[in-house]
Amino acid sequence: MLETTINRFRLAGFIEGGSLLVLLFLAMPLKYMADIPEAVTIVGSLHGFFFISYILIIAYTTYKIRWSILWVFSAFIVAFIPFGNFLLDIQIKKKFA
Template identity: 30%
Template structure:
């Protein structure tokens, strides 16, 4: 069994986590504090695309690795909480080594 699906999920999880933090920065600082109304347009689009890619890759890994629904649900919830994608990436690295 190839480790490529897990590697893809690790990469996309990391990128999605970084984009989430960047989006929060722009939403809080640039939009709310500086008053730039269109400050989150580009970071929001990038994060949205990465989130969709994450969901697609997660679905692929779910099918390829025959993960239980509980594991898939945990990975999905990690994509919704700031800093949790980095926890997920570490857990996926351990899973990849196993």
């Protein structure tokens, strides 16, 4: 699966998008409903690492396959939207697979 640049990007999108969902739908409720703030500290740190890695992979993918500015902008924006990476992945599969 990781043989092409676009597949590496897709994997990074799944990891980053999944970490956002875990942060929003697991760690945040644990912090505010169960009074376990450590959940956000741990998951938030991991998500931050995955987010920075995702941004670097966007840059790498743009360099390798000469993405248009629309793809770059879309890839960046969906990182802030829950389930956004998964929706972008559908579009990437249609266009590049």
